[in-house]
Amino acid sequence: MKKFVAMYVDVGDGSNNRPRVLGIFDSKDDAVRSIIDDMYVWVEGMNPNDEYEYEVDEGRMIASVDDNYCYWNVEEVQM
Numbered sequence: 001m002k003k004f005v006a007m008y009v010d011v012g013d014g015s016n017n018r019p020r021v022l023g024i025f026d027s028k029d030d031a032v033r034s035i036i037d038d039m040y041v042w043v044e045g046m047n048p049n050d051e052y053e054y055e056v057d058e059g060r061m062i063a064s065v066d067d068n069y070c071y072w073n074v075e076e077v078q079m
Helices: 028-046
Strands: 002-011 019-025 054-057 062-065 068-078
Touching: 002 028, 019 028, 028 054, 028 062, 028 068
Parallel strands: none
Antiparallel strands: 002 019, 002 068, 054 062, 062 068
């Protein structure tokens, strides 16, 4: 059985640069949708007062706020 693992890594001040699992999904499309949703949640959490410029690149699954970045990816695993 195939599963798809959505993961992310925070890079910047106050992060430990270790990957984290966002979730495990039955399809790659579900994993990608979850990642895109999480990208905007991450930006909102990093930039609550709109003090910093931010960028969200859904295609590359990268978001940045000031000097902080977060990278997401999907890995297919066989269970």
